[in-house]
Amino acid sequence: MEELPHRLLHAIRQFQKLSHTGHTMHGLKRSEIMMLMAIKKGNQGKEKHITVTDLSTALKITSPSVTQVINVLENSGYVERVNDQQDRRIMRIVLTDKGNDITTQIFQRMEEKYSNLVDFLGEEKSNSLIELLDEVYSFFSKEANRKE
Amino acid sequence: MEELPHRLLHAIRQFQKLSHTGHTMHGLKRSEIMMLMAIKKGNQGKEKHITVTDLSTALKITSPSVTQVINVLENSGYVERVNDQQDRRIMRIVLTDKGNDITTQIFQRMEEKYSNLVDFLGEEKSNSLIELLDEVYSFFSKEANRKE
DNA sequence: ATAATTAGGTAGGCTACCTAATTATATGGA
DNA sequence: TCCATATAATTAGGTAGCCTACCTAATTAT
Numbered sequence: 553m554e555e556l557p558h559r560l561l562h563a564i565r566q567f568q569k570l571s572h573t574g575h576t577m578h579g580l581k582r583s584e585i586m587m588l589m590a591i592k593k594g595n596q597g598k599e600k601h602i603t604v605t606d607l608s609t610a611l612k613i614t615s616p617s618v619t620q621v622i623n624v625l626e627n628s629g630y631v632e633r634v635n636d637q638q639d640r641r642i643m644r645i646v647l648t649d650k651g652n653d654i655t656t657q658i659f660q661r662m663e664e665k666y667s668n669l670v671d672f673l674g675e676e677k678s679n680s681l682i683e684l685l686d687e688v689y690s691f692f693s694k695e696a697n698r699k700e
Numbered sequence: 701m702e703e704l705p706h707r708l709l710h711a712i713r714q715f716q717k718l719s720h721t722g723h724t725m726h727g728l729k730r731s732e733i734m735m736l737m738a739i740k741k742g743n744q745g746k747e748k749h750i751t752v753t754d755l756s757t758a759l760k761i762t763s764p765s766v767t768q769v770i771n772v773l774e775n776s777g778y779v780e781r782v783n784d785q786q787d788r789r790i791m792r793i794v795l796t797d798k799g800n801d802i803t804t805q806i807f808q809r810m811e812e813k814y815s816n817l818v819d820f821l822g823e824e825k826s827n828s829l830i831e832l833l834d835e836v837y838s839f840f841s842k843e844a845n846r847k848e
Numbered sequence: 849a850t851a852a853t854t855a856g857g858t859a860g861g862c863t864a865c866c867t868a869a870t871t872a873t874a875t876g877g878a
Numbered sequence: 879t880c881c882a883t884a885t886a887a888t889t890a891g892g893t894a895g896c897c898t899a900c901c902t903a904a905t906t907a908t
Contacts, residue, residue, distance in 0.1 A: 556826055557814035563833040565734075568719040569760060570840050583895055586713070604856055612717060617896060619857055641855040641904045665843075666705035672839050673832070678704055681832045684825060685711040691820050692718050695813075731864055752887060765865055767888055789873045789886040 564688075577661065578654055584630075586611060587621045588655040589662070591631060591645050601634065601644035630654065712836075725809060726802055732778075734759060735769045736803040737810070739779060739793050749782065749792035778802065 554562075576582060590610045594602030604622070608615040622645060625631045630651030636642035647655060670678045724730060738758045742750030752770070756763040770793060773779045778799030784790035795803060818826045 556818050556823065557811055559830055560818060560826055561810060561814045563830040563837075566760075567833040567837050568716055570716070570837060581894065605854085612714075613895085614897065615856065616858080616898085620895090623857095639855085639905070643856065662709060663705055666709045668843075669836065669839055670704050670708060673835060675704065677832060677835075678708055680828060681836070682707050682711040684821070684829045684832065685715040687821060687825075688817065688829070689711075689715055689718060691817055695816075729863070753885090761864085762866065763887065764867080764889080769864090771888095787874070787886085791887065 577658065580654075580658075583621050584625055585658055587618070587625060588630065588647070588651065588658060591647055592652070592655045592659070595647070601646050603636075603642050603644055607645065625651070725806065728802075728806075731769050732773055733806055735766070735773060736778065736795070736799065736806060739795055740800070740803045740807070743795070749794050751784075751790050751792055755793065773799070 577585065580588070587607065590607055591602055594606055594610060602610075604615050604618050607618045607622075611618070622631060622633070626633060629648055632646045632648055634644045634646050636644055673681065719730075725733070728736070735755065738755055739750055742754055742758060750758075752763050752766050755766045755770075759766070770779060770781070774781060777796055780794045780796055782792045782794055784792055821829065
């Protein structure tokens with residue numbers, strides 16, 4: 553039996569390779585899907601629509617990266633940019649009807665996919681996994697900061 | 701409290717973002733480090749050195765991708781290509797002394813890093829995590845195959 | 849007024865992959 | 879023995895998803 557740290561390294565590496573599979577639908581790329589979900593989530597039940605900066609924070613990518621994805625989604629007619637009236641530097645990102653429809657479908661499919669995973673793992677294990685992933689995330693985030 | 705599937709999705713997404721941080725040292729890229737480790741591991745205690753095809757399988761990337769990384773490592777003097785005598789189509793990849801030294805250091809640092817993680821989590825949780833990551837991996841692999 | 853900051857955008861580059869086509873070699877069967 | 883096919887690796891070119899460096903416009907603080 554290999555040592556624990558090596559087995560952990562291997563399991564993590566293997567798991568992280570998954571990020572490049574799946575998550576494409578309706579001809580949208582993974583990054584676009586994540587953006588649409590963040591926009592819908594950010595706008596839910598709020599009177600003010602989400603901004604580029606908020607999206608950058610939510611998705612943990614830089615604002616130029618947000619801009620690029622929004623450009624694609626705007627050209628495809630899924631979102632619109634609306635100038636804020638109070639602060640004219642701010643762009644608020646709004647889903648079009650078409651964008652809203654597709655994002656609703658995306659949420660449904662994601663819900664389905666991850667519900668299946670929860671069924672597969674069981675509720676207890678799913679909760680442990682969330683907890684463990686958070687712990688590892690904070691461990692590596694701390695480590696990354698320490699090395700700056 | 702949000703629903704379990706959504707929390708799981710979020711935890712997984714967040715965790716997978718980690719793959720783009722860390723893992724660079726000695727001016728080597730993540731892909732190059734992974735390649736060096738695979739070469740050293742593949743050559744350990746074997747009379748025949750590892751091939752491009754073996755590396756492709758081990759790292760789960762295509763053989764053209766292996767070739768590219770090997771080119772960089774060869775130009776930097778970390779590895780050498782050696783023609784197989786029995787089958788001259790085959791290239792065997794060998795670490796140079798310089799390559800071996802650096803890979804030994806890489807293994808040490810990885811060992812240290814993941815030992816720290818194991819210490820942080822504790823042995824029991826580390827084992828659970830490995831098990832859970834494997835389960836999720838097999839779940840999504842199955843799903844990806846099903847959709848082909 | 850002016851300095852500093854904030855929000856967002858543009859241009860260009862990088863990593864880590866990929867697919868398709870090509871070259872070189874090996875091998876099983878007519 | 880020759881050929882068709884298979885296999886190993888490489889070459890050529892592309893893509894997704896980020897990044898940095900820098901810019902303008904607008905706001906806030908002095």
